[in-house]
Amino acid sequence: MSPLLELAGVDKAFHGAGDTTHACRSVDLHVGEGEVVGLVGESGSGKSTLANIALGLLEPDRGEVRFDGRPLGDWLRREPRRFRSQIQAVFQQPLLALDGRRRVGWSVAEPLRIHARGDRAERRARVAALLDRVGLDPGIADRWPRELSGGQLQRVNIARALALEPRLLVCDEPVSALDVSVQAQILNLFLDIQRDAGTALLFISHDLAVVRHLSDRLVVLYAGRVVEHGPTAAVCQRPQHPYTRALLAASLEPEAAAGAVPEVPEVPEVPEVPGAPADTARDAGPALGAEGLPSEGCRFAPRCPLAEPECRAAEPDLRSLEPGRATACRRAELLVRALG
């Protein structure tokens, strides 16, 4: 059976004045029916570009995108509405995603109107049911977006995304703008939806802790490429890419300070601080995604404690050390051994 969503060899570059940003390169990605796939990466890693490509909002320069086994181009040419009813999106800024001049209920009913589902009264009842489904008082339909809190607004967006009972929700940083107590409520709601309706989720976030909590499978992006993917627990317990390990180590938890939970174990054979760095290396961070990135070899090499000359010469391909997983690191075996 083909996966619900499949990206194969997807490239996308943006051309600016005098420079070109390769937002994603040779990305393979798939989401099965009812599956939750977490896409994690830092700013500039290409996650939002991939979200937009999956939604058919951006066309890749190269590569194939298929939904339910059919090329996206074909869907969009022949049956754009049917495609859009099956794949819906939730974005980061809940207020910006709603029309501020329309009452909340109008926005939730919008997909129903566009797709001509039911008459007025039926749509009204459906909106009430959807609002109730996401934990809101149906009376909120008569309020204005500006009157609602961030958490309420994101629930409204989710209600709208669910209106057509999609098979896949693409969620791009849906909880990043929310307070932690609200974030927990919204994450629980996503879990609920996935469990009850079997909706598949492509869940995109910079926050590994959030993604880890929700996902069956993790895909780790760095500088536009998939550097590691596999089942969530396996990837988090035994990372096979030094970047994944760095993300795990950087993922902070309050209890660590209180001594209740041990820190990610140090790896004796693997030094923590990058060795002889390229110019921007110790400055680390998003800069390496946007600028100062090596133009050949492994893009992570300047920050990598394991890098050897070969890593800088040629970009490593994804390879599998165990079934269901893959890593794009030439020295993954060393890391695996060191993590014991």
Added chain:
Amino acid sequence: MSAALLTVSDLEVRYAGARTPAVHGLSFELGQGGSLAIVGESGSGKSTAALALTRLLPRDARVRAGEIAFEGRDLQRLGARELRALRGRRIAMVFQDPAGSWNPTRRIGVQLRDGLRAAGLGDEARGRVLELLRRVGIQNPERRLEEYPHHLSGGMLQRIMIAGALAAGPSLLIADEPTSALDATVQAELLALLAELRAETGLALLIISHDLAVVARVAERTVVLYAGKAVEQAPTGALFSGARHPYTLGLLRSTPRRTDAPKTPLAAMRAGEVAARGCPFAPRCPLAVERCVVEEPGPRRVGASTVACHRAEEVQALAARPA
């Protein structure tokens, strides 16, 4: 604790036209070389509290306090000029948005120099700045100073901001969400850097954050704000292992963590308004009883915490219960 560097008692900030104060009854003490975090969610008043200390709030904010004593002087009594002399020299500040804190049309070096002049430092401070830039991990600082902000990453800009803030040798750094706009790996490096700088220079740190995990890394003591009120204050380790306020516990339990079984619901707090009467947290509190609705709890000592909750003794029993 060592001698107090900053003592704040009974701070209240009220914006014109607001029904309730943005901050009220906030008291804390920060020792020389110590570190204290003010943590809270959006709208809790944490940034307002920080800005009130150095009188950087807009004019429509009224600040009243029993005392805001810094190095033995009451900041409320200082004139504008004296206060300006203190800011930048003795008290340095770093804010959240590294890009927004810089003028995009001017070179980094020029802006740093202007900042130092405003703090009363001349060009002789340049050498010290270069040294600090190297210290915070900026390679080729001379070259970086010639660049414009958009050439540099957020992490780099924030490092340079910290170096500039420390050039005058302040005794207190107020950092308002200093790492919230940065990627996780960069954030971890920057927090480690702040800890190192404190150890080397004896700098005291007042950090404002929404993120308990950040606070855990850098602060010896933590104050938890809810709706402008300090609901709990304790040594950071004790706060996380033995929270005495239901809101603190709720925050901790809302955070996804690696020990959770994947795809299990988080222990989310219920949504609710801030109560105008009684305990502000009562509408969301799993322990709330009649008394909480009518009588606002004052601060009292329970365990290692100073906590404003009528039922603080029962919070740990709640923690032991599964979600």
